Amino acid sequence: MSNKKMYGFVAFLVIAATILSACGTATPTPAPTAAGSTEVEVFSWWVGPGEADGLAAMIKIFNADYPSIAFVNAAVAGGAGTNAKAVLATRLAAGDPPDSWQAHAGQETIANYVAAGQVLPLDDLFASTGLTSVLPATLLPLISQDGHPYSVPVNIHRSNVLWYNPKVLAAAGVTANPKTDFATLDAFFAVCDQVKAAGKICLSLGAPWTAIHLFENIMIGTIGAAKWNGLWTSPPTTDWAGADVTAGIANFAKALSYTNPDASTLSDWQTASKMVSDGDAAFNIMGDWAYGYFANAAPNGLALTPHTDFDWAVAPGTYGVFNFLSDSFVLPVGAKHPDAAIDWLTVAASKAGQEAFNPLKGSICARTDCNQALFSEYSQDAAKDWTSNVVVGSLMHGVVAAPAWATSIGTAIGLFQTDTTQTGSFQVALVAACAADGTCK
Amino acid sequence: MFRKFTLRVPVLCLALVLIIVGAVCVVVLEKTQLIIAGKNITSIAILLCGLVFYAGIVLIISMFENETMLSIALLLPSMVAVAIFVYGFIGWSIRVSLTQWKGLNPNYAWAGLKQYYLLFNNNPRFVIDVRNTGMFTVGFILGCLIIGLGLAILLDQKLKGEALFRGIFLFPMSISFIASGVVWGWLMNPATGNRITGLNLIFQKLGLDSLISLWHSTPQPWGMAFTVLPAVWQLSGFTMALYMGGMRSISDDLREAARVDGASEFQIYQYIILPLLQPVTLSAVIILAHMSLKIFDLIVALGNKAISLDVPGIYMWTTTFDGTNYAQGAAIGVLMLISVAVLVIPYLINNMRTETQL
Structure with a gap:
């Protein structure tokens, strides 16, 4: 480097450093205040259409209730929460937790954050806000560890919904009504044979994860809510190697035989749901976020008319069961503003907060006392079931199994999809997955 | 001093x-x-x-x-x-792969080679990964070498507009694997009936119904073979450029001498050009192989993490970030590193030796 050039470079560095240090001193961090919290930092991955609006509505209520606390929205975009979870893990490892963060209620919270001692039990908050009395009694054990709840569920989505196209069913000469006549999977399969004979796909399936979603609902439809819950207790009261699971696997194999052969090449769930509304397939088992996709106006939805273009029922064999998943918020150990964090959780647990958030997100309230007039027709339907049904947790969406266990089950399901005659080795893999988790001895 | x-x-x-x-x-x-x-x-x-x-x-x-x-x-x-x-x-990865770290909290308890044992002992997914990687690597390298060499020989004929064709053949390389995976996913859409699109639709319109294919959703193991198509499309131009560089560096005197001796153009390639291009082939194989052993983005875009199209990169991602099984994920990563190192290190050592000799 010639001397001239070197001096130029050096001069540049000096200027850059001066500017940087000037900026640096100009924006000092607000010193953490011990008493009288001034802000609350809430971490989530709600940045998409609907969910971000819902969060904004909830923040508005928070600001009205606690005008002295500044709300810091630390939402991270991308990958349905995958990016956010990576950022969160880094912050937790660095001992810099946000004041509260979003986590799927159930084992995803318990196996990740409770087991690591990163969050506090919320018994007091559940008592002071009266949350215990307005949540379904069957929900509490699913979001608790040793009897202590660890997260405040803000919204509820339902996994076991059967979406269908009434026109396709009519054209195939199907007289059975999916809302009432699919008490067993066999009744559903009989209709599938009719649909197949009419030259349509009976059950549309999307990207590989939707097969796990299908698996859980077929399994619940086969063995019922009580035995499904028994698969996840420690130690399991339902035997993974037993005849119940064998029957569920047989039904899963049968259900897969009615699906589209190109399922694995579809990019996500929407394509599979669209096959129903396009009239290429009769049924699709997908969570209730599909309602927004069907009914909302473009560009986020297909703007279809309920009951004529598409309709919904509870997944076959799961009448009276509500297979749920939920976004919830936690109280960290070592929060910088613990009082403000509790204020935020109080809003998240409140009727007003949940009524503001859920209609925009397209989910239902975790509380059973929300004003139903605010919600869509589907949500009102689901809310009725939420108060009256047996609540069970979703496998695909983090409620019943720790992430490592859920991933091994996902691998087993993926391997099974490549050859659905291998029912025996599939069950062996499920047993092994439970053993590797440490739940099965 | x-x-x-x-x-x-x-x-x-x-x-x-x-x-x-x-x-x-x-x-x-x-x-x-x-x-x-x-x-x-x-x-x-x-x-x-x-x-x-x-x-x-x-x-x-x-x-x-x-x-x-x-x-x-x-x-x-x-x-x-x-x-x-x-x-x-x-x-650090090697260290993590020898522990029991599962879950968000680091756990450095010694596990020895347990994580590797779990991969090699009756793990059907890893078997599929190894098979798929092998199939992809062989298809990808052969495809790129053959097409790349063919294109290079064609462009070597001093035809008009050579620069234009060179550009056209090279362009696909500037696209990221994830983008070409998405586009080729549309082209190779296996849907039939009234949902038929992409290449299958073209074949149907042309009356070439026998060519209509399930593409990469062909039952395993052969579905993986179709994922080679976009990869070859993307990198055969690059291989062509390598070969053209090699051919340009071969002195015209050699060709002239061969012509004087009565060699046909074909014989010139057979006896003069191709043997002299061997080092280029070796470099190309090394570059292409280390790409295919680490392939992730293209396969994710095409296969959405379907197990029949699984490769170690995807297995590592799901194990580590979806399953929070960090020790197992690190073990898969280390095995990927070893597979690349086995290939690249001898090549590097050999290169260094020749350089010092010079």
Whole structure:
């Protein structure tokens, strides 16, 4: 480097450093205040259409209730929460937790954050806000560890919904009504044979994860809510190697035989749901976020008319069961503003907060006392079931199994999809997955 | 070492300014935060200030007029960075792969080779991964070499518009694998009936119904073979460029001499050009193989993590980030590194030897 050039470079560095240090001193961090919290930092991955609006509505209520606390929205975009979870893990490892963060209620919270001692039990908050009395009694054990709840569920989505196209069913000469006549999977399969004979796909399936979603609902439809819950207790009261699971696997194999052969090449769930509304397939088992996709106006939805273009029922064999998943918020150990964090959780647990958030997100309230007039027709339907049904947790969406266990089950399901005659080795893999988790001895 | 030292006052002053500014800036930034347009860039700023500080030290060293010392001083930052961020993290991954770390909290309890054992002992997914990687690598390399060499020979015929064709054949390489995976996913859409699209639709319209294919959703193992198509499409142009470079470096005298001896054009290629291109082929194989052993983005875009199209990269991702099984994920990563190292290290050693001989 010639001397001239070197001096130029050096001069540049000096200027850059001066500017940087000037900026640096100009924006000092607000010193953490011990008493009288001034802000609350809430971490989530709600940045998409609907969910971000819902969060904004909830923040508005928070600001009205606690005008002295500044709300810091630390939402991270991308990958349905995958990016956010990576950022969160880094912050937790660095001992810099946000004041509260979003986590799927159930084992995803318990196996990740409770087991690591990163969050506090919320018994007091559940008592002071009266949350215990307005949540379904069957929900509490699913979001608790040793009897202590660890997260405040803000919204509820339902996994076991059967979406269908009434026109396709009519054209195939199907007289059975999916809302009432699919008490067993066999009744559903009989209709599938009719649909197949009419030259349509009976059950549309999307990207590989939707097969796990299908698996859980077929399994619940086969063995019922009580035995499904028994698969996840420690130690399991339902035997993974037993005849119940064998029957569920047989039904899963049968259900897969009615699906589209190109399922694995579809990019996500929407394509599979669209096959129903396009009239290429009769049924699709997908969570209730599909309602927004069907009914909302473009560009986020297909703007279809309920009951004529598409309709919904509870997944076959799961009448009276509500297979749920939920976004919830936690109280960290070592929060910088613990009082403000509790204020935020109080809003998240409140009727007003949940009524503001859920209609925009397209989910239902975790509380059973929300004003139903605010919600869509589907949500009102689901809310009725939420108060009256047996609540069970979703496998695909983090409620019943720790992430490592859920991933091994996902691998087993993926391997099974490549050859659905291998029912025996599939069950062996499920047993092994439970053993590797440490739940099965 | 310090035999020569020329004190130049302006340089010394500048150096002192840099050192002081850098040090003050680091100390200040340590205690505060730098937020520009809502982004916290404190760590980047500290790094820059550190460099300013270091520039001052380099200036002082430069006054010794010792070239070895100066070059070491200039290289040191990047050497430290590579040592930490490449070799340090490789070592870290190896360490994690020998532990029981499962879940978000690090757990460094010693597990020996258990994570590797779990992969090799009756793990059907890993078997599929190895088979798929092997199939992909072989298809990808052969496809690129054959098509690349063919294109290079065609362009070697001194035809008009050679630059244009060279550009066209090279362009696909500028597209990222994830983008070409998405587009080829549309082209190779296996849907039939009234949902038929992409290449299948073209075949149907042309009456070539026998060519309509399930593409990459063909029941395993053959579905994986179709994922080679976009990869070859993308990198055969690159292989062509390598071969063309090789051909240009072969002296025309050799061709002339062969022609004088009565060799046909075909024989010139057979006996002169191709044997002389062997080192190019070796380089191409190394470059292509290390890409295909690490392939992730293209397969994710095409197969959406379907097990029938699984590769170690995807297995590592799901195990580590979806399953929070960090030890197992690290073990898969280390095995991928070893598979690439087995290929590249002998090549590098060989290269170094020939270089020293020269």
